[in-house]
Amino acid sequence: ADSGIFIPAGTPNNQTGQDVVLKHRFAAVGPRDNFDDTNTYDTNLGFNWQVTDTVAVDFGIRRAESKYISLGRNYVNIPIATALIQSGEYDIFNPIGNDPDVLSAVRATIGRDGLFKEDEVYASANFDLFELPGGTSGLVVGAEHHEQEFADIYDAQSEAGNIGGSSGNSSAGKRSFSSAYFEWLMPFHSTFEVDLAARYDSYSDFGTSFVPKISFRYHPIDSLTLRASYGEGFRAPPLTILNSKDAFSADSVVDADTAIAYGQPPGSTLQIDGLRVATPDLQPEDSKQWSAGVVWDPTDWVSLKLDYYNIKLTNTIRFFSAQTVINRERSGAFLPSNLYSVRDPITNAILQVRAGYANEGFTNTDGFDFNATTKFDLGAFGSLRNNFNLSWINKFETGGPNSVTTDFINTTDTPQWRAVLVNEWEKGDFSLAWTINAMDQTVSYTEDYLVNDLGYTCQDVVDFGYLVSNCGDNKAYVTHDLAASYKTPWNGRFTIGAINVTGKKPRLDQLGFPPPYYQSALYYGIGREIYFRYTQNW
Numbered sequence: 001a002d003s004g005i006f007i008p009a010g011t012p013n014n015q016t017g018q019d020v021v022l023k024h025r026f027a028a029v030g031p032r033d034n035f036d037d038t039n040t041y042d043t044n045l046g047f048n049w050q051v052t053d054t055v056a057v058d059f060g061i062r063r064a065e066s067k068y069i070s071l072g073r074n075y076v077n078i079p080i081a082t083a084l085i086q087s088g089e090y091d092i093f094n095p096i097g098n099d100p101d102v103l104s105a106v107r108a109t110i111g112r113d114g115l116f117k118e119d120e121v122y123a124s125a126n127f128d129l130f131e132l133p134g135g136t137s138g139l140v141v142g143a144e145h146h147e148q149e150f151a152d153i154y155d156a157q158s159e160a161g162n163i164g165g166s167s168g169n170s171s172a173g174k175r176s177f178s179s180a181y182f183e184w185l186m187p188f189h190s191t192f193e194v195d196l197a198a199r200y201d202s203y204s205d206f207g208t209s210f211v212p213k214i215s216f217r218y219h220p221i222d223s224l225t226l227r228a229s230y231g232e233g234f235r236a237p238p239l240t241i242l243n244s245k246d247a248f249s250a251d252s253v254v255d256a257d258t259a260i261a262y263g264q265p266p267g268s269t270l271q272i273d274g275l276r277v278a279t280p281d282l283q284p285e286d287s288k289q290w291s292a293g294v295v296w297d298p299t300d301w302v303s304l305k306l307d308y309y310n311i312k313l314t315n316t317i318r319f320f321s322a323q324t325v326i327n328r329e330r331s332g333a334f335l336p337s338n339l340y341s342v343r344d345p346i347t348n349a350i351l352q353v354r355a356g357y358a359n360e361g362f363t364n365t366d367g368f369d370f371n372a373t374t375k376f377d378l379g380a381f382g383s384l385r386n387n388f389n390l391s392w393i394n395k396f397e398t399g400g401p402n403s404v405t406t407d408f409i410n411t412t413d414t415p416q417w418r419a420v421l422v423n424e425w426e427k428g429d430f431s432l433a434w435t436i437n438a439m440d441q442t443v444s445y446t447e448d449y450l451v452n453d454l455g456y457t458c459q460d461v462v463d464f465g466y467l468v469s470n471c472g473d474n475k476a477y478v479t480h481d482l483a484a485s486y487k488t489p490w491n492g493r494f495t496i497g498a499i500n501v502t503g504k505k506p507r508l509d510q511l512g513f514p515p516p517y518y519q520s521a522l523y524y525g526i527g528r529e530i531y532f533r534y535t536q537n538w
Contacts, residue, residue, distance in 0.1 A: 004021035004022055004023055005021065005022040005024065005078075005081070005082050005085055005086075006019065006020075006021055006022075006082070006086075007019070007020050007021075007022055007085060007086055008086065011086055011087070011088060012087070012088025013085055013086075013088055013090075013091070013092050013093075022085065022092065024085075024092055024095075026076045026081065026095070026106065026164065026165070027095065027096075028095035028096045028098060028103055029074050029075075029076055029103055029106055029107050030073075030074040030103075030107070031074060032072065032073070032074050032075055032165055033072070033073050033074060034070055034071065034072045034073075035070070035071045035072075035073075036068070036069070036070045037068070037069045037070075038066065038067070038068045038069075039066070039067050040064075040065070040066045040067075041063075041064070041065045041066075042062070042063075042064045042065075043062065043063050043064075044060060044061075044062040045060050045061050045062070046058065046059065046060025046061075046062075047059055047060060053128075054127060054128035055125065055126070055127055055128075056125070056126040057123070057124070057125045057126075058122075058123070058124050058125075058126075059122065059123035059124070060121075060122060060123075061119075061120065061121050061122075062118075062119070062120040062121075062122070063117070063118070063119050063120070064116075064117070064118045064120075065115070065116070065117045065118075066114075066115070066116045066117075067114070067115055068112070068113070068114035068115070068152075069111075069112070069113055069114075070111065070112040070113075070114075071109070071110075071111055072109065072110040072111070072112075072166065073107075073109050074107055075107070075108045075109070075110050075163050075164065075165050075166055076106055076107070076108060076163065076164035076165055077105075077106060077107075077108040077157065077162055077163065077164075078162055078163065078164045079162050080105055080106055081106045081164070084102060084105065084106065089102055090102055090106065108157060108162075108163055110154070110155050110157065110158050110163055110166055111154075111155040112152070112153070112154050112155070112158075112168075113151075113152075113153045114151065114152045114153070115149070115150070115151045115152075116148075116149070116150050117148070117149045117150075118146060118147065118148045118149075119146070119147045120144060120145070120146050120147075121144065121145045122142065122143070122144045122145075123142060123143055123144075124140060124141065124142030124143075125140070125141055125142070126138065126139070126140050127139045127140075127141075132186060132187050132188055132189075133187070133188060133189050133190065134187025134188055134189045134190045134191075134192065134193055135187040135190075136187070137184070137185060137186050137187065138184075138185045139182065139183070139184045139185075140182060140183045140184075141180075141181070141182045142180070142181050142182070143178070143179065143180045143181075144178065144179045144180075145176070145177075145178045145179075146175075146176065146177050146178075146179075147174075147175075147176045148174065148175045148176070148177075148239060149173075149174050150171075150172060150173050150174070150239040150240060150243070151171075151172040152168075152170060152171050152172065152240070153170045153172070154168060154169055154170045159245075161248060165250075166248075167247055167248055167249040167250065167276070168247045168249075168276070169244065169245040169246060169247035169276075170245055171240065171243040171244040171245055172243055173239045173242060173243035174204075174239075175203065175204055175205055175236075175239055176203075176204045177201055177202060177203040177204060177236075178201070178202050179199060179200065179201045179202075180199070180200045181197070181198065181199040181200070182196075182197065182198060183195065183196070183197040184196045184197070190219075191218060191219040191220060192216075192217070192218050192219070193216070193217050194214070194215070194216055195213075195214070195215045195216075195217075196212075196213075196214055197212070197213040197214075197231075198210065198211065198212040198213065199211050201234060203236055205236075205242075206236045206237075206284050209234035209284070211231070211232040211233055211234050212231070212232060213229065213230065213231035213232070214229065214230055214231075215227070215228065215229035215230075215231075216228050216229070223296060223297045223298060224294070224295070224296055224297075225294065225295040225296075226292075226293075226294055227292070227293050227294075227295070227307075228290070228291065228292040228293070229290065229291050230288075230289070230290040231288075231289055231290075232286070232287060232288050232289075233285075233286065233287035233288075233289070234284060234285070234286055234287075235284060235285040235286075235287075235317070236284045237282045237283075237284060237317055237357075241278070241279075241282065241317070241357045242278065242282060243278070244276065244278045244356075245278070246275055246276065246277050246278070247275070247276045248273070248274070248275060248276075249274040249275065249276050249322075249355070250271050250272075250273070250274065251271070251272055251273075251274035251321070251322035251323075251353060251355070252269050252270065252271050252272075253269070253270060253272055253322050253323045253326055253350070253353070254267060254268070254269055254270070254323065254449060254511050255270070255272075255326055255350055256454065257343075257347065257348040257349055257350075258270055258272065258348075258349040258350045260347075261344070261347040261348070261349035262349070265464075266454060267446075267449065267450050267454065267464075267466070267511060268511075269511050269515055272322065272350045272352070272353060273350075273351065273352045273353075274322045274352070274353050274354075274355055275352055275353070275354045275355070276355060276356055277338060277339070277354050277355070277356040278356060278357075279336060279338060279356055279357055279358045279359075280338075282317065282357065282358065282359060283315045283359050284315060285313055285314070285315050285316055285317055285359075286313070286314045286315060287311060287312065287313045287314070288311075288312050289309065289310065289311040289312070290309075290310050291307055291308060291309040291310070292307070292308050293305065293306055293307030293308065293369075294306055294307075301374055301375050301376060302372070302373070302374045303371075303372070303373045303374075304370075304371070304372050305369075305370065305371040305372075306368065306369075306370050306371075307368065307369045307370075308366070308367075308368055309366060309367060309368075309369070310365075310366040311363075311364070311365050311366070312362060312363070312364050313362060313363040313364075314361075314362045315359040315361075315362075316359060316360050316361065316362060316363045316398065317357060317358075317359060318357065318358070318360050319355075319356070319357050320335070320336070320339050320355055320356060320357070320358055321355055322341075322353040322355045324355070325339050325340065325341055325353050325354070325355055326341060326350070326353065329341060330453075333404060333406070334360065334361065334399075334400055336358035336359075338354065338356070338358075339354050339355060339356060339358060340353075340354055341353045341354070342354075360398060360400060361398065361399050361400020362397075362398065362399060362400060363396070363397065363398050364395065364396075364397040364398075365393060365394075365395060365396045365397070366393075366394045366395060367391065367392050367393040367394045367395075368390075368391075368392045368394070369389070369390070369391050369392075370388075370389070370390040370391075370392075371387070371388065371389050371390075372386075372387075372388045373385070373386065373387045373388075374386045381427065382425055382426050382427030382428070383425070383426050383427070384423070384424070384425050384426075385422075385423075385424045385426075386421070386422070386423050386424075387420075387421070387422045387424075388419070388420070388421045388422075389419065389420045389421075390417065390418075390419045391417060391418050391419070392416065392417045393409055393415075393416055393417070394409075395407050395409055396408045396409050396414060410440075410442050410443075411442060411443070411448070412442055412443060412444060412445045412448055413442060413445075413519045413521075413522060414442060415439050415440035415441065415442055415522070416440045417439070417440045418437075418438070418439045418440070419437075419438045419439075420435065420436070420437055420438075421435070421436040421438075422434075422435050423435070423436075429486055429487040429488075430484075430485070430486055431484070431485045431487075432482075432483070432484050432485075433481075433482070433483045433484075433485075433497075434480065434481070434482055435480070435481040435482075435483075436478065436479075436480055437478065437479045437480075437481070438476050438477070438478045439476065439477045439478075439522065440476060440477075441474040441475060441476060441477045441507060442474060443471075443474060444467070444507060444508075444509050445509050445511060446461070446466050446467065446509050446510050446511045447461060447466075447467060447471050449511060450464075450466065450511075451471060458471030465510070466510040466511065467510075477504070477506075477507065477523070478504070479499075479500045479501075479502070479504050479524065480500070480501045480502060481497065481498065481499050481500065481501065482497055482498050482501050483495055483496070483497030483498075484496055484497065490536075491536065491537045491538065492534065492535065492536045492537075493533075493534070493535045493536075493537075494532075494533075494534055495531075495532070495533040495534075495535070496530075496531070496532050496533075497530070497531055497533075498528060498529065498530045498531070499524070499526075499528070499529040499531070500524055500526070500527060500528050500529060501528060502528070503527045503528040505527070506518035506519075506522075506523030506524065506525050507519075507523065
């Protein structure tokens, strides 16, 4: 229940002599389960017309539509449950022993009906303009118009906030926008070319935007290419964020004052009442980025690429979770005015946390991407190809006029580098592939919170059982994938392989929820996965 269930003194379920508020999990009702059905349709009717030798046109219409229906069983109708608990018909001390008719009265079935629809009209034209020393100068111009409609409708009881164990609320909205763009290639010389591009957007709810881009490519010698680019970007907030209603959410957080008030250790993970709220003044994101790189092919069997990128986002749209709200209130960092926690004035325990999306100043990031590819002819023993990719993030800063600039690199779940090495041997119709995935590992949230925030020692954290090794033991996380393939004479391909052959486990955070928690965006939590695949081409 959102704020607990009030039970007056002297009622069958409350013989304590004073009024109480009950926190109760309705396990006797049965396990909550949802049945979801999603259908997606994408239809495009387009035409290509070669008008002349130098002019080609592409135009058409498109509709994309996604429909989503969800049915949830064994949820709880809180007003009915409250009345039955206050009257004593529902026995809180022996939930499983309650009369089946009482449990049926408490039980609720919920529904959700979603739709996203987009209609698009588009047209573009390609022109061969004139000849330059480096080749033909080409121009592309185009235009689009989009009509978007979104609806996510919950059942009436969920909308009214009467359903326990559920979260979310109805939302709906519409948007239209039109775009025009061009791209112009100018090969001034066989060794030097420039590419200019720009895009104009007009939104029904966010005004207009104009974003340009320019790039250069220079080949001083056949084996060396230098390249650079500068561009700007624009991103309007999604309709789902802009049109959401306030919705209850049972969030799990770590908060020392709340844990102590509940008689739990300060580092315990607790479930609290959360509220997802919309930000009415959410603004679009803007970006500026530039990059520079070099491609070097010293021999016919090796190619090396190195690129530097620098990106700055302003009005960054991000989700402020309940834990983020708590952490930022504690540190004094920036929080939007509509996101905050409500606490008990006596114990300082959390009563509710308002979480949601908001703009957060700026994000600055820069780094390097490196790629090396090799290929070897082994004669009678086939051929060997290798492809190595390394991404190194130099910084990932966020800040704003009301907050301190923070670099998140090497903080929890923000690794500095990731690398992939693919080795593929091929002989005739047979091939073997071995992929090595590696990632920098950062300090866990458990360690960061207990040691840096609460002041415990590393040994304390190990003794508590929250870590299985010493603090700071953040060795690179490495997994291996294997695959073997056979190409058939009829253009088929059989593949058998294994992902994460050694079954390496993700790094676990004991204070996450559900414990032990792992960051699914970084770690593969399934373990060893063996698969078989057949592909047929015509």
